[in-house]
Amino acid sequence: MELTDYRALLIDCDEVLFDRNSGIWTALQPMLQSYPDTLSREEVLADYDEVIRGLNPLFSKLGFSGLQCFAHRQLAERLGLETTWEEDMRFARSVSDWSLYEDAPGAMLYLRKFYRLLIYGDRDNADREAFCERLGITSEDFLSPTSQPLEDRAWLLANDLEPKDVLLVCGSAELSSAGGLCLIQRGCGEPRSTSPADFYIDSMADLVTQHQQSLRR
CATH class of the missing domain: 3.40.50.1000 (HAD superfamily/HAD-like)
Structure with missing residues (x-):
């Protein structure tokens, strides 16, 4: 056809x-500033996608913003970082800023x-x-x-x-x-x-x- x-x-x-990936990468920068080493964009986004896949079964319960909130928290835990719920929610709401x-x-x-x-x-x-x-x-x-x-x-x-x-x-x-x-x-x-x-x-x-x-x- x-x-x-x-x-x-x-x-x-x-x-x-x-531009989902650029939006996520930008919104993760405040958290990544606390990481002692340098992580590539590809590494971070791959880890983020893996976290999201693990959370997807909870989508009906968490909703889109809730999923992003918990993804931010779980990614921080993977990296050995601490994050507050306020920071998690700020990341979740950043979707409105994606270009x-x-x-x-x-x-x-x-x-x-x-x-x-x-x-x-x-x-x-x-x-x-x-x-x-x-x-x-x-x-x-x-x-x-x-x-x-x-x-x-x-x-x-x-x-x-x-x-x-x-x-x-x-x-x-x-x-x-x-x-x-x-x-x-x-x-x-x-x-x-x-x-x-x-x-x-x-x-x-x-x-x-x-x-x-x-x-x-």
Whole structure:
């Protein structure tokens, strides 16, 4: 299929639109200043991701901010550091400061002319309104990954969509899609031949370029 064959894009907010890793790295700096040695960004983020994976089963109980709060505390314990609950919560609330990738706003402005833009990601209910306003979408178009919209026949019917109409735009080949899959690899050196996707892009700007090329074919 061509990019022009889809009617909607389901975009992973934290791997495609928001620079999640830079946001986390920046928010961890106050804690890391107490660490006696120098840790690389890659080491810290790998440890953080491992902590998050261990906490994920508690997501329904903790919520997004709670998960971040406990991840900060557990990461500190791994490093032999002490942290206060106030510091843990400050880290958790820093998600609102995560910056958009530079090309994301312009790309979304272009793409919404051709697609319905659906964004998925984890956010607490209290943060959703500001989050949606920042992205320029309605609350109905912000979806939780746990809702599995492309497998929800009632949701698809209510939105006049079929799975084949929706292109999932994400940064992880581990995610599956009942529709098409577009894999974004910002600065990733992984050989693309090992990633089973319908489309491969380097950035949101690249997605715009590829869509324009599809229009000309």
